[in-house]
Amino acid sequence: xxxxxxxxxxxxxxxxILHEDGTLGHATFVxxxxxxxxxxxxxxxxLDRLGLERAGIHRIFATGxxxxxxxxxxxxxxxxxxHTRGAHWWLPGARTVIDVGAEGTxxxxxxxxxxxTNFALNDKCAAGSGVFLETVAGMLDVPLxxxxxxxxxxxxxxxxxxxxxVFAESEIVAEIHRGSSRADILQGVHESVATKIAAMxxxxxxxxxxxxxGGVARNVGVAQALREQLQMDVAVPEHPEIAGALGAALLAxxxxxxx
Amino acid sequence: xxxxxxxxxxRTAKAVLLVDGAIAAxxxxxxxxxxxxxxxxxxxxxxxxxxxxxxxxxLTVATGYxxxxxxxxxxxxxxxxxxxxxxxxxxxxxxxxxxxxxQDCKAIRCxxxxxxTNFLMNDKCAAGTGRALExxxxxxxVRLEDLGRLSLEASNGLVxxxxxxxxxxxxxxxxxxxxxxxxxDILAALCDGVAExxxxxxxxxxxxxxxxxxxxxxxNIGVVRRVEQKxxxxxxxxFEPQVVGALGAALFAxxxxxxxx
Numbered sequence: 001x002x003x004x005x006x007x008x009x010x011x012x013x014x015x016x017i018l019h020e021d022g023t024l025g026h027a028t029f030v031x032x033x034x035x036x037x038x039x040x041x042x043x044x045x046x047l048d049r050l051g052l053e054r055a056g057i058h059r060i061f062a063t064g065x066x067x068x069x070x071x072x073x074x075x076x077x078x079x080x081x082x083h084t085r086g087a088h089w090w091l092p093g094a095r096t097v098i099d100v101g102a103e104g105t106x107x108x109x110x111x112x113x114x115x116x117t118n119f120a121l122n123d124k125c126a127a128g129s130g131v132f133l134e135t136v137a138g139m140l141d142v143p144l145x146x147x148x149x150x151x152x153x154x155x156x157x158x159x160x161x162x163x164x165x166v167f168a169e170s171e172i173v174a175e176i177h178r179g180s181s182r183a184d185i186l187q188g189v190h191e192s193v194a195t196k197i198a199a200m201x202x203x204x205x206x207x208x209x210x211x212x213x214g215g216v217a218r219n220v221g222v223a224q225a226l227r228e229q230l231q232m233d234v235a236v237p238e239h240p241e242i243a244g245a246l247g248a249a250l251l252a253x254x255x256x257x258x259x
Numbered sequence: 260x261x262x263x264x265x266x267x268x269x270r271t272a273k274a275v276l277l278v279d280g281a282i283a284a285x286x287x288x289x290x291x292x293x294x295x296x297x298x299x300x301x302x303x304x305x306x307x308x309x310x311x312x313x314x315x316x317x318l319t320v321a322t323g324y325x326x327x328x329x330x331x332x333x334x335x336x337x338x339x340x341x342x343x344x345x346x347x348x349x350x351x352x353x354x355x356x357x358x359x360x361x362q363d364c365k366a367i368r369c370x371x372x373x374x375x376t377n378f379l380m381n382d383k384c385a386a387g388t389g390r391a392l393e394x395x396x397x398x399x400x401v402r403l404e405d406l407g408r409l410s411l412e413a414s415n416g417l418v419x420x421x422x423x424x425x426x427x428x429x430x431x432x433x434x435x436x437x438x439x440x441x442x443x444d445i446l447a448a449l450c451d452g453v454a455e456x457x458x459x460x461x462x463x464x465x466x467x468x469x470x471x472x473x474x475x476x477x478x479n480i481g482v483v484r485r486v487e488q489k490x491x492x493x494x495x496x497x498f499e500p501q502v503v504g505a506l507g508a509a510l511f512a513x514x515x516x517x518x519x520x
Contacts, residue, residue, distance in 0.1 A: 103427060125384070126426030135426070166385035166394060166425045167362065177292060 005248030008066030013042040018249035035066040061252040086247030087211040088114030095207040100216035102130040126165040128196030151221030154187025194225035213243035264508030267325030270361030272297035273505040274305040284308040294325035320512040341507030347373030349497040354467040359476035366460040387456025407481030413447035454485035473503035
């Protein structure tokens with residue numbers, strides 16, 4: 001059985017095509033214009049790339065913030081259900097999944113079957129979000145993809161005290177003027193992001209194994225800071241940004257109406 | 260008796276000179292990277308408007324975020340106490356004060372002597388502070404001082420901004436602008452959002468009349484009108500609402516001297 005998952009985030013669409021033995025392929029596209037059209041384009045391009053036909057896909061589930069706008073999907077599942085299922089499939093020992101995306105963080109607990117048991121959500125505040133990290137990358141003129149590695153070379157001199165991302169920007173400007181290195185500033189930023197994620201995780205309760213997903217999981221500085229603050233291992237999948245779409249494709253294998 | 264009050268805020272430093280209990284001069288200067296230098300500049304600007312010299316000042320009290328770094332101040336008092344005291348000087352009947360500055364927002368209750376009885380403060384989140392409007396003014400390329408007036412030119416009150424967070428609201432504002440929503444309509448929604456946050460803080464301490472507004476935000480007619488509408492009351496705003504904290508500090512300086520005499 002071949003199924004598909006489409007995850008519509010704030011900034012990108014991810015498509016995962018799944019068959020019995022694993023993923024056939026996946027792709028991530030930046031959203032431009034209308035969400036439904038972006039999803040359709042992403043899905044068709046992924047099928048093209050894999051040489052597949054729409055008729056060969058047994059069921060398509062959408063997830064993410066824009067899941068209800070995906071007309072081509074057969075159904076949709078919440079991001080919490082999808083992310084948990086996706087992360088658990090990748091690491092069956094997973095009991096806690098932290099998903100950090102552009103505009104929010106979700107912490108999910110699951111049982112041995114990868115079924116969601118509890119979760120907490122922050123999509124109200126940009127502190128600790130991917131958007132904040134993007135802003136910082138722009139301010140320091142560092143490519144988003146290089147932030148994490150650069151921050152690991154920091155010497156722990158910079159501590160940001162603001163809770164709010166807007167106020168933190170002023171603190172960063174002050175650090176730039178003070179002559180702090182980019183590595184030091186980034187380390188301070190990642191520590192502050194990790195503090196917010198850790199605080200939220202503790203409210204839900206953390207049980208090993210812990211998996212970090214979402215675009216921000218690609219930032220090794222945030223992952224490392226989280227390991228130190230939570231004092232436990234944080235596993236990061238090879239493709240952390242596809243966990244939601246992967247989970248939706250896995251849920252699409254189950255009889256319609258289940259979950 | 261010549262006393263001085265200095266209020267070093269996140270955005271501006273203010274000075275008030277009191278001569279025998281009357282305001283002789285006041286000043287407002289931008290706070291640069293050096294808070295102490297801004298405090299000195301505020302003092303010198305105020306002195307320049309009078310025939311007074313620094314040596315004439317018997318006591319200086321500092322307040323605001325930077326109150327501990329003012330080199331020439333002998334004492335310091337919290338800005339909450341100073342705002343209550345300063346507003347009570349202008350409006351003896353005042354019982355509730357909204358003070359909204361560049362980086363925080365305070366709802367203060369006081370008694371008939373201007374003594375603080377309760378307060379709530381937001382300095383953790385930029386939403387509902389002057390900073391939110393500063394960010395949006397620059398995003399929409401509107402001068403901060405024009406923002407409130409423009410917001411009253413909105414065609415209707417139908418545009419809403421659903422995000423509280425300033426960072427997320429920026430994306431929402433850009434999306435609205437791209438859809439062709441007029442700048443006054445967007446500004447109206449932003450001022451309404453700020454007023455809504457402020458209302459929450461004020462409800463937390465309970466609003467009793469008279470109600471006064473001070474701090475930079477009181478110069479924003481768009482926010483002031485909407486706060487008044489939401490509370491169903493009118494606000495009292497003195498002639499220079501940005502120096503109320505510094506005035507309060509100067510009044511405390513006068514008290515301190517009187518007590519020692």
